[in-house]
Amino acid sequence: MAQSKNIVWHDSKVTKEHRHELNNHKSAVIWFTGLSGSGKSTISVELEKELYNQGVRTYRLDGDNIRHGLNKNLGFSPEDRKENIRRIGEVSKLMVEAGLFTLSAFISPYREDRNEVRELMEDGEFIEVFVDASVATCESRDPKGLYKKARAGEIKGFTGIDAPYEAPINPEVTVDTDQQSLEESVETIVKYLKAKGYLA
Amino acid sequence: MAQSKNIVWHDSKVTKEHRHELNNHKSAVIWFTGLSGSGKSTISVELEKELYNQGVRTYRLDGDNIRHGLNKNLGFSPEDRKENIRRIGEVSKLMVEAGLFTLSAFISPYREDRNEVRELMEDGEFIEVFVDASVATCESRDPKGLYKKARAGEIKGFTGIDAPYEAPINPEVTVDTDQQSLEESVETIVKYLKAKGYLA
Numbered sequence: 096m097a098q099s100k101n102i103v104w105h106d107s108k109v110t111k112e113h114r115h116e117l118n119n120h121k122s123a124v125i126w127f128t129g130l131s132g133s134g135k136s137t138i139s140v141e142l143e144k145e146l147y148n149q150g151v152r153t154y155r156l157d158g159d160n161i162r163h164g165l166n167k168n169l170g171f172s173p174e175d176r177k178e179n180i181r182r183i184g185e186v187s188k189l190m191v192e193a194g195l196f197t198l199s200a201f202i203s204p205y206r207e208d209r210n211e212v213r214e215l216m217e218d219g220e221f222i223e224v225f226v227d228a229s230v231a232t233c234e235s236r237d238p239k240g241l242y243k244k245a246r247a248g249e250i251k252g253f254t255g256i257d258a259p260y261e262a263p264i265n266p267e268v269t270v271d272t273d274q275q276s277l278e279e280s281v282e283t284i285v286k287y288l289k290a291k292g293y294l295a
Numbered sequence: 296m297a298q299s300k301n302i303v304w305h306d307s308k309v310t311k312e313h314r315h316e317l318n319n320h321k322s323a324v325i326w327f328t329g330l331s332g333s334g335k336s337t338i339s340v341e342l343e344k345e346l347y348n349q350g351v352r353t354y355r356l357d358g359d360n361i362r363h364g365l366n367k368n369l370g371f372s373p374e375d376r377k378e379n380i381r382r383i384g385e386v387s388k389l390m391v392e393a394g395l396f397t398l399s400a401f402i403s404p405y406r407e408d409r410n411e412v413r414e415l416m417e418d419g420e421f422i423e424v425f426v427d428a429s430v431a432t433c434e435s436r437d438p439k440g441l442y443k444k445a446r447a448g449e450i451k452g453f454t455g456i457d458a459p460y461e462a463p464i465n466p467e468v469t470v471d472t473d474q475q476s477l478e479e480s481v482e483t484i485v486k487y488l489k490a491k492g493y494l495a
Contacts, residue, residue: 108340108355109347109355114352117350117352140308143308143309144309147317152352153309154389154390154393155309160392164385164415165382168378182382185364185365189356189364189365189390190390192354193393193395194352
C-alpha cells in the first residue's frame with residue numbers, strides 16, 4: 096500500500112497514478128448503452144456489487160442520481176439531451192481521475208454523443224458496453240410500462256419506437272441479453288477488465 | 296477489508312456505507328472558502344497529499360478541472376456564477392456518495408450559495424473551512440496579479456475590492472493564514488477530521 100512508503104512529493108500533486116497505486120486497480124468509465132429495457136441498469140448494479148466484492152472502487156451514475164441533482168435544470172429537448180450526456184461525460188472523467196470505475200447507464204442513443212464522451216477520456220479509459228437486445232424483447236419486458244405508452248402515442252420520440260437507436264460500431268464489450276443471463280453478462284465484463292489489466 | 300467477507304446482498308446496491316467500510320474512512324466535502332490569495336488552493340493541495348500519505352481517498356475540485364470541463368459553458372454573470380457553484384456542489388455530493396473526501400477550493404463569496412451546497416449534503420458531510428486572511432495580506436501576495444488589475448479597474452466585480460466577501464458565520468474550521476503556516480493550517484484540518492471520527 097502506498098501509505099507505507101516514504102513518498103517525496105517535490106511540489107507535485109496527487110495524480111491518477113497515485114490513486115491507482117493506493118487502490119491497487121486502474122480506473123475507467125464503463126459506459127452502458129442500449130435500448131430501454133435492455134438491461135443496462137440491472138447489469139450495472141450487479142457488476143458494481145461484483146467489483147465491490149473484489150475490493151474495487153466504483154460509482155454508478157444513472158437517472159436517479161443525475162436527473163434529480165446535477166442535471167435537474169435540463170429537460171428533454173434535443174439540446175438538453177445533448178447537454179445531459181455531456182455533463183455525465185465530464186463527471187465520469189473527474190471520477191476516473193479520482194481513481195474510480197464510473198458505471199454510466201443511460202440509453203445514450205446517438206453515436207456522436209457517446210463518441211464525444213470517449214474523446215474526453217484518455218486512451219483505454221472509455222469502455223463502451225453495448226447491451227444488445229431486440230426491440231421485441233425489450234418491449235416484452237417493458238419494466239416501466241414505457242413501450243406501452245410510446246405505442247399509444249403518449250410518449251413521443253421514444254428510442255426504438257419513433258426515435259432511432261444508433262448501435263455502437265466497435266464497442267469494447269457486447270452483451271446480448273436476448274441470449275446471456277445476468278450472471279453471464281457480468282462475467283463477460285469482469286473478464287474483459289482482467290484481460291486488459293484494469294484489475295489485478 | 297470488506298472484500299474478505301462473504302457479503303449477502305439481498306438485491307441491495309453498493310451504498311456509501313459499504314464504501315466507507317472498504318476504504319476504512321468516512322467521506323465528506325471539505326469546502327474551502329476565502330479571498331483570492333488567501334491560500335485555499337495551496338492548503339487543499341497540501342492537505343490532499345497528507346491525506347494520501349495516510350491512505351485516504353480524496354479528489355480536489357478547482358478552477359482548472361471544473362471551468363475547462365463540466366462548467367466550460369458558463370461565464371461570469373451572476374446567474375452563471377451561481378450555477379457554477381451549484382454544479383460543483385452536486386458533483387461534490389456524488390463524490391461523497393462514492394466514498395471520497397472532496398476538496399473544493401473556490402472563493403465562493405456568498406453565504407447563500409455555500410449554504411445551498413450544505414443543504415444538499417447529509418449532516419456532517421459539509422465541512423466548511425474558512426481560509427481567513429486580510430485583504431491587505433492577500434493583496435501583498437497577489438499570486439496571479441489579479442488585485443493589481445482590480446485596483447487598476449481592469450477587472451470589475453473583484454471579491455474584496457469592489458465585490459463583497461461574506462465570511463462564514465459558523466464554519467467547521469477556520470485557518471488564519473495571516474498567522475498560521477501552511478503546515479499548521481493542514482494540521483488544523485487533519486486534527487478536526489480525526490477528532491470528529493472521519494478518519495480512523
